[in-house]
Amino acid sequence: MATGGEGDTFKQDLLHLFKRFGAFVTFKISNLFSLDARSIGAVAGLAVAIVFTWRLLRSPSGSHRRQQKRQGASSSNPGGSAHSNAAVIPSDACSTSDDSRAQNAVDEFFQPVKPTLGQIVRQKLSEGRKVTCRLLGVILEESTPEELQKQATVRSAVLEVLLEITKFCDLYLMERVLDDESEKRVLLALEEAGVFTSGGLVKDKVLFCSTENGRSSFVRQLEPDWHIDSNPEVISQLARFIKYQLHISPYRTERTAANVFSAPSLGQFFGSI
Template structure:
């Protein structure tokens, strides 16, 4: 009796069982749909985080292109500030390249260490011993040259005088002009004699690298013994020997006139 009742279920019970099966199927379907949607969002998040990484090389390429474009600008194109800076460097270069008087003196004297020089017609305005009996005047334009020579050379000045008063007059004129202030030239290095031969003897004894004179005869006599000479003459003198240079003044020889 129980077996027949269980096998022969009513239509109502069949409907209930069908509804339960459908409910279970719906729950499973919803679960799977929810899982799939979750996976979809996770994948989307991964894609969005990867896209900037893919775009970074493109940004680097753009920066590289901009740097290469800057490098392709011609080097002579510059801003006004850069032009001013370049001009300052150029000005400093030419100022640095311009030699000073001291550099010119050393170059023209070929790094000589000892120089002898007569006074009349070179250092002094006067040109004869007779004029020195009245006055002695140092040429202002020659003082700076003398001071530069004394910085690099042992300088001796010499002249023929007719009396002691002339000698004192010459020393006073040199002192007034400031020739002794540098310390390179002292009064003991100003030599006096009574003849032209005496001046030649002074030069021979001192054995300078350079001798400066106005007498062409003395220059000719000393050409064999002195390494270099400078012959000074108001009129353009003729060069008498390969080691004898000529100039209208000592300032002109050193480029100061």
């Protein structure tokens, strides 16, 4: 029979385990509507882990009881004392090993779940449903309309983020160009990068204009929750009309308004790099 101290230790370990599990479940319930299949699977797996861990936590008590029975038998048989003591040592080692495995199981399953890129994007955009974004300096490597007359190159580092945005946001891309050939070059680059294959973005949502004021006008007409741009003047002009803005700049800039954020790149803002 287990001693009172061993029983109290087991109860405390089990109580601590369920308290941690309860806190985890409470956190998940508070975010119920944002759970995806992976999160639901994690909760189900965690429940299974609780049962498994509970059994492991019980095993040391069983080992102690078996050990005490063997010790009682050995005391009544002095001749077999050496043999019985040899059997007791592996039992203690197994008990310690069980404790270690149980603690490792608890630590592993209670590690913070790393959010997916999609979850980060939704959180960063504050569940915004419409986004407008400039191409030059944000999606494309080029930074001026003159460069687009020669080539258009999609930044591979932002492609994954861009596709995640299209999964739950109405996304519009826009840029100022100097000729029709530049438009064709941009659309071809986006198509070859696979931007149009996800179904969230179509070519009709890539808008072109001939002036910076034209781009600002596009944004105001669309009334997005977020606008992403690399031109500080456009950001400043739209600050009082758009709920949130993201200024992409390789240089550290001062925050011009409470609703304007800044980052060196789209990927770094969403923490994907």
